[in-house]
Amino acid sequence: MLTSGLNHVATLTNDARRLHAFYEEVFEAEVIRDAPELDGEDSVRLSIIKIGPCSELNVFQIEGNTEADRQVPMFGRGRLDHFALQAASLDSFETIRERLMAPGGE
Numbered sequence: 875m876l877t878s879g880l881n882h883v884a885t886l887t888n889d890a891r892r893l894h895a896f897y898e899e900v901f902e903a904e905v906i907r908d909a910p911e912l913d914g915e916d917s918v919r920l921s922i923i924k925i926g927p928c929s930e931l932n933v934f935q936i937e938g939n940t941e942a943d944r945q946v947p948m949f950g951r952g953r954l955d956h957f958a959l960q961a962a963s964l965d966s967f968e969t970i971r972e973r974l975m976a977p978g979g980e
């Protein structure tokens with residue numbers, strides 16, 4: 875096999891700070907970039923969240939774009955329905971699950 879896993883997934887959000895907090899709190903992920911995509915142009919922000927040794931989420935927050943507001947049933951979401959993160963171990967999986975199931979978990 876010529877690949878070693880997932881490099882990144884690009885996604886849209888209308889609340890990057892909330893999304894960052896979710897991945898930091900639940901998965902202990904690290905936001906390694908959060909800035910305008912182009913210098914001097916604040917209408918498109920790109921943040922990069924490191925979710926594994928070689929895997930990232932590239933998160934775009936685009937002023938005026940409403941796609942992130944659409945909520946539709948599973949398998950009705952378009953070309954990318956969802957993605958799954960691989961836990962480092964069974965213990966890590968249980969920690970993630972507990973955090974997601976805790977009161978206020980998302």
